[in-house]
């Protein structure tokens with residue numbers, strides 16, 4: 293479904309002399325339908341940069357991203373936005389809820405970002421129930437705990453029933469018990485037929501959902517890791 | 526039940542609702558812009574109209590008055606204090622043959638504090654029907670013979686009683702006509718012919734009222750209004766009249782209108798300068814605020830992009846917020862300016878010694894719409910730079926930990 297080849301992003305840093313370096317360096321990666329893929333890497337290894345290129349937000353210096361065989365970087369902004377809105381569910385790194393909207397509106401938001409017909413409120417409430425926070429629908433993001441906010445972001449990513457869910461360190465700053473619960477939700481989502489691309493720290497990786505295919509990222513380079521996750525939930 | 530849609534408008538509105546301080550500031554800037562524009566335009570247009578009416582209505586080229594009374598005479602014309610002053614009626618006959626003079630007509634002034642029609646003193650002006658060329662054009666509503674003996678015509682600020690009379694020095698006089706607004710002294714004047722004012726003075730004497738004019742020899746007048754034939758410049762004729770008649774002063778009407786015209790131009794220049802300064806400052810402030818808020822809200826906009834909003838949609842939210850604040854601020858500004866200009870403009874005009882006539886309703890309405898549109902446009906333009914920055918999305922879309 294999703295295939296990246298030779299994906300590279302070059303950045304320049306360091307005041308006057310501007311040294312060029314590759315934050316992402318010749319990455320090949322595939323995600324098949326209904327599969328769960330996990331990318332593990334230390335902070336600064338280029339994980340978020342990779343995800344931004346995979347989702348058409350950040351233009352690669354080199355390489356291609358294909359979705360169902362089509363080069364997404366050949367599309368216009370309207371097409372790429374529409375694709376991101378319908379086929380991809382994205383859980384960004386960190387706190388990403390819109391502070392000015394309540395939980396229900398945050399979840400409904402992606403539905404309204406493209407032209408659509410139909411009712412959404414009932415679906416949004418069902419998604420909130422699925423992630424276990426139906427009672428918080430009327431709250432504002434500032435009133436939520438970190439774990440609750442992640443659940444809202446997850447419900448929001450799922451609202452348009454995407455084919456691929458992408459999560460950038462979805463449990464980055466959560467305690468172990470909460471991390472466990474969220475990972476269970478991912479396992480359940482994969483069970484429903486949605487592919488999941490999960491980006492995690494080393495620490496989180498230990499508790500990646502069962503059956504995940506794992507890549508390891510170091511200094512912008514991606515390598516497959518043969519050992520499957522041992523632990524089950 | 527219909528769902529409340531999360532349109533770009535609603536998102537913009539929701540953002541504004543949760544940022545009251547920013548909204549108050551942006552709205553206030555827009556309100557100041559709109560009120561200055563609208564108020565300034567209405568006020569200067571009102572004075573322009575007043576000046577036009579004055580120039581058109583004041584049919585005399587020169588006004589000859591006793592020495593030392595030129596300013597008082599101008600006050601009578603422009604709506605300052607009512608006044609009276611007298612000289613010998615013979616003057617009119619002496620002026621008539623001066624080269625360049627086509628017609629002369631004497632007038633007689635009196636003031637009345639006792640008229641029950643009004644709070645302010647009233648200027649009584651008597652004219653000579655046989656020679657008059659100044660008053661008649663104002664009384665177009667009257668039959669050809671003009672005001673008959675005993676009748677009066679009143680300025681627009683004077684209130685007639687219910688039986689269409691005005692009581693002066695204890696007697697009622699029938700009102701034959703009321704003159705439209707001129708924004709000059711005429712608005713607070715009562716007009717009548719010479720024989721009516723003699724009757725009025727006689728009646729007043731019976732009521733034991735006395736006037737300064739009582740000491741004057743019979744046939745005294747206050748002013749001689751002069752129409753020129755255009756063969757010689759007004760200033761030249763005025764100089765000659767002054768030379769031939771040592772005890773007179775001459776007010777040149779053109780000069781008065783010109784003076785007001787100059788004052789108006791100065792006022793317009795000041796209003797314009799204030800407007801330009803305000804707009805430059807406001808444009809800078811608005812642009813800075815909007816583009817600053819884009820930096821501040823990078824995260825919010827990148828989240829919208831992540832969820833599948835097009836660049837156009839995100840820009841639309843920013844522009845929507847700008848439009849909402851600018852147009853609501855503009856509306857507030859127009860209303861505030863209207864509240865300031867309409868009740869007080871006549872008073873301000875008086876203080877500036879400038880005639881003010883409120884512009885027509887259609888003009889006011891059009892100007893209100895224009896001010897609103899311009900302020901809304903300014904808001905949009907100021908936000909356009911911010912929206913453009915969002916268009917170059919790549920520069921900030923990488924979301925990193927800690928941001």
Ligand SMILES: Nc1ncnc2c1ncn2[C@@H]1O[C@H](COP(=O)(O)OP(=O)(O)OP(=O)(O)O)[C@@H](O)[C@H]1O
Pocket residue numbers: 303304305315333334335336337338339340341342385923924925926
């Ligand atoms: N816009 C940019 N300009 C220059 N360098 C950048 C830019 N964005 C990211 N980088 C650098 O690229 C590298 C990879 O960043 P990235 O955010 O992808 O790391 P990450 O693996 O997601 O880290 P974390 O786990 O902390 O989120 C880092 O060294 C970062 O400093």
Ligand SMILES: [Mg+2]
Pocket residue numbers: 339340341385460924925926
């Ligand atoms: Mg990251």
